[in-house]
Amino acid sequence: LQASTQPQLLADKRILITAGPTHEAIDPVRAITNHSSGKMGYSIARAAIEMGAEVTLVSGPVALQAPAAARTVHVTSAQEMLAAVESNIKGQDIFISVAAVADYRPQTASVHKIKKSTAPLTLTLASNPDILATIAARADAPFCVGFAAESENLLAHAEEKRRRKQLPLIAANIASESLGQDESSLVLLDDQGSHLLPQAPKLTLARGLLQHIAAMLDHPIT
Numbered sequence: 001l002q003a004s005t006q007p008q009l010l011a012d013k014r015i016l017i018t019a020g021p022t023h024e025a026i027d028p029v030r031a032i033t034n035h036s037s038g039k040m041g042y043s044i045a046r047a048a049i050e051m052g053a054e055v056t057l058v059s060g061p062v063a064l065q066a067p068a069a070a071r072t073v074h075v076t077s078a079q080e081m082l083a084a085v086e087s088n089i090k091g092q093d094i095f096i097s098v099a100a101v102a103d104y105r106p107q108t109a110s111v112h113k114i115k116k117s118t119a120p121l122t123l124t125l126a127s128n129p130d131i132l133a134t135i136a137a138r139a140d141a142p143f144c145v146g147f148a149a150e151s152e153n154l155l156a157h158a159e160e161k162r163r164r165k166q167l168p169l170i171a172a173n174i175a176s177e178s179l180g181q182d183e184s185s186l187v188l189l190d191d192q193g194s195h196l197l198p199q200a201p202k203l204t205l206a207r208g209l210l211q212h213i214a215a216m217l218d219h220p221i222t
């Protein structure tokens, strides 16, 4: 199906999506980050727009063009991403947390460039807020969807995350098979069990994920 002919499964739905990595400053020229191209999150934004949703995209630093129809907020750090999500969450129906948020940041960023020496350099890291867990715990939480990129024990780790963060749905994949790639596969985990979206372009996976979400919203488990 072409974009123009996608069923309008998400008409009138408001969706907030985070995408890409975060950068946590060490000094003015260096940062700690995670590998993430933003392709999956941006594909979900595109697919949601095709299906009639009103999309807000909170994006870390990526080399991608944001869909023109999305309201896009660009951020750098995890703390900035949390602030942008919190100030846009009211009235959202769905939150899809695709961003590869850095779990730690340097406790203090050096104002000036740190000069190299041959001695080991020790950085003290502070833990970053968990954006998805923070939103999912709100009394007015929208339908929250997580992502889990794992290197091993995919289903066990992903299901543990889904339960820990109290999510109705999590999408899991093997990190090395997805990072930076145009194609991947996804396993969707919900209270009913698991559902495989086989190897396909990320836009196809995004449509499959959003169809699954639309079906869950149409048929809530009571």
Ligand code: CTP
Residues within 6 Å of the ligand: 078, 097, 098, 099, 100, 101, 102, 103, 128, 129, 130, 131, 132, 133, 145, 146, 147, 148, 149, 161
């Ligand atoms: N996430 C988030 N904020 C964080 C860390 C993660 O919102 N500070 C979200 C991610 O966007 C993803 C989900 O939580 O949707 C799982 O992220 P992941 O890094 O796989 O899980 P963690 O809980 O951080 O556990 P770990 O890194 O130890 O596997």
Ligand code: CA
Residues within 6 Å of the ligand: 101, 102, 103
């Ligand atoms: Ca993490």
